[in-house]
Amino acid sequence: MPSYESRKNDVIVLLSGGIDSTACVHYYLKNNYSTRALFIEYGQIVAKKEYESAQKIAKYYEINIDIMKADMSERFGQAEIRGRNAFFALSCLVKYPNFSGIISLGIHAGIPFYDTTEVFVNDMNRLFAQYTNGTVRLDAPFLTWGKPIIYQYCRGNNVPTHLTYSCENGETEPCGICNSCLDRKAFECLLEKPN
Secondary structure: OOOHHHOOEEEEEEOOOOOOHHHHHHHHHOOOEEEEEEEEEEEEOOOOHHHHHHHHHHHHHHOOEEEEOOOOOOOOOOOOOOOHHHHHHHHHHOOOOOOOOOOOOOOOOOOOOOOHHHHHHHHHHHHHHHHHOOEEEEEOOOOOOOOHHHHHHHHOOOHHHHHOEEEOOOOOOOOOOOOHHHHHHHHHHHHOOOO
């Protein structure tokens, strides 16, 4: 098996079809990483719309995308889903047992949950080091950025945000009232401002 050093430029982005994970895809490609995507369906009510967007984004960037389905009896909507980001990251280890490189999440500052913090990333990397003998690590390139900085990054780099989906209610037309829709409105206001 190749060493971590020889494979460190391989990355799997956990692609939800939203703005943050799409910005991650752009970030790694821009920095010459060999990039692929994984979409995880875990019972979220927006799974169909998210996956459609994730496929469009993968096609736009000409990267491979896989899907992993977790059969759960719970249907998840808005609010915190305890353990979700850890589940995503560890699912990559299960799905890609021979992978060496980086697993990436589009988490960012300004969200008051443990699994969007530097402590979480460090904790996960301690687990990854034990499971993979240091050949896989978790990366979150926007960990210290708030949403406005990610939006500026997208705007400045022509990230195809028009392909993303950002509604927590799974509506064909975004509901306009969930937190993701409100964030999206703020982003659209930014796009309307001249540079």
